[in-house]
Amino acid sequence: MADTPTPIKSLTLNDLTERFRALGQKPYRAKQVIEWLYAKRVKDFAAMTNLSADLRAQLAEQFSFDALEVVRVLGSEDTTRKFLLRLGDGALIESVLIPASPALYGEASDRRTLCVSTQVGCAYGCKFCASGLDGFSRNLHAGEIVEQVLKAEEVSGERVNNIVFMGMGEPLANFANVMSAIEIINAHWGVGIGARHITLSTSGLAPQIRQLAEQPLQVRLAISLHGATDDVREKIMPVNRKYPLSVLLDACEDYAERKRQTIFFEYILIENVNDRPEDAWALAQITRRIPSKVNCIPYNTVEGLSWTRPSEARQDAFMAVLREADVRATIRREKGHDIAAACGQLRRQTEVGRGVPTAPRTAEDSRPYL
Numbered sequence: 001m002a003d004t005p006t007p008i009k010s011l012t013l014n015d016l017t018e019r020f021r022a023l024g025q026k027p028y029r030a031k032q033v034i035e036w037l038y039a040k041r042v043k044d045f046a047a048m049t050n051l052s053a054d055l056r057a058q059l060a061e062q063f064s065f066d067a068l069e070v071v072r073v074l075g076s077e078d079t080t081r082k083f084l085l086r087l088g089d090g091a092l093i094e095s096v097l098i099p100a101s102p103a104l105y106g107e108a109s110d111r112r113t114l115c116v117s118t119q120v121g122c123a124y125g126c127k128f129c130a131s132g133l134d135g136f137s138r139n140l141h142a143g144e145i146v147e148q149v150l151k152a153e154e155v156s157g158e159r160v161n162n163i164v165f166m167g168m169g170e171p172l173a174n175f176a177n178v179m180s181a182i183e184i185i186n187a188h189w190g191v192g193i194g195a196r197h198i199t200l201s202t203s204g205l206a207p208q209i210r211q212l213a214e215q216p217l218q219v220r221l222a223i224s225l226h227g228a229t230d231d232v233r234e235k236i237m238p239v240n241r242k243y244p245l246s247v248l249l250d251a252c253e254d255y256a257e258r259k260r261q262t263i264f265f266e267y268i269l270i271e272n273v274n275d276r277p278e279d280a281w282a283l284a285q286i287t288r289r290i291p292s293k294v295n296c297i298p299y300n301t302v303e304g305l306s307w308t309r310p311s312e313a314r315q316d317a318f319m320a321v322l323r324e325a326d327v328r329a330t331i332r333r334e335k336g337h338d339i340a341a342a343c344g345q346l347r348r349q350t351e352v353g354r355g356v357p358t359a360p361r362t363a364e365d366s367r368p369y370l
């Protein structure tokens, strides 16, 4: 019985070495293949000219390349570029390439961030988010995550040097594949991006946050908090019923302590839901307990959802309370670029034929890890 070919970019160097051993091949062959994949970026086994023709044929039978197809690119060189990508099975995902923002990092900054997806759709159903609106289809395999980086570099002609797991999907619900992808993206034999330049965002899967804390890599952690009390959080994030704030914050504290890191709390401001002064006070209490930074993001309207972005006056009032409480917090006010929709929106627009979202997220987002 012929096994289904394994996507070759889902394998770490160790995995591939093991597979080669099983094939009766010398381990150094695995290294050679990895070099073709990540240093030379070839697109098929035929190009791996230091391997024998027999071995190349054998590899082509056992492994697949699973190239992502770029369906659309929105944006231009100096702005955020958004890629709509088709996977092998026809499913659509998005990645967003965000250039350095001189206003935030100084003219010398050359930070180029890629926001990657980890699942097709999302099962967590946060009430404000476009990614979860059509439910969950499947996990991406590690190779499909790694390839988003390779594709962005190929199309842009530039190296990406910062990765945020903030595209479609809940990365910690696809733990094993995301860990392999991080290893490949981080490794010197792989894409070579430092762990401190990799940020993983989660809606709050507490047990997996603890599991992540046990991993050797110093990956940064962002939490989609969006509510500083169980009452508020439950209204918009069903995951809070499973992992209430106290459980989530314990896991965050553990992560911060073990990794000696600052946690990033994401806080979307949604009018009359979580933007009152008392919400800001509650948020301040949380940040007192955990070494953290708060990133406030005025809500991006999603077609079909009734949540709204607060007025600038309300946003200012919220930030003033945080400042008064000495919270390290930033807020980003969009300039209204029309290409950079919040993750999940471009795919929806393509799949269900809707218009471009009205208040898109932009390149110059406030988040320091971007």
Ligand code: SAH
Residues within 6 Å of the ligand: 128, 129, 130, 165, 166, 167, 168, 169, 170, 171, 201, 202, 203, 223, 224, 266, 268, 297, 298, 299, 300, 301, 302, 342, 343
């Ligand atoms: N599932 C993970 C990773 C996705 S990150 C998580 O939720 O953390 C995507 C980020 O964009 C999350 O912080 C999410 O809450 C935020 N987001 C989703 N919809 C948004 C919208 N309409 N406006 C602003 N931010 C949004």
Ligand code: SF4
Residues within 6 Å of the ligand: 122, 123, 124, 125, 126, 129, 130, 131, 132, 167, 168, 169, 170, 203, 224
């Ligand atoms: Fe899923 Fe994150 Fe969107 Fe929630 S915010 S539905 S967890 S992608």
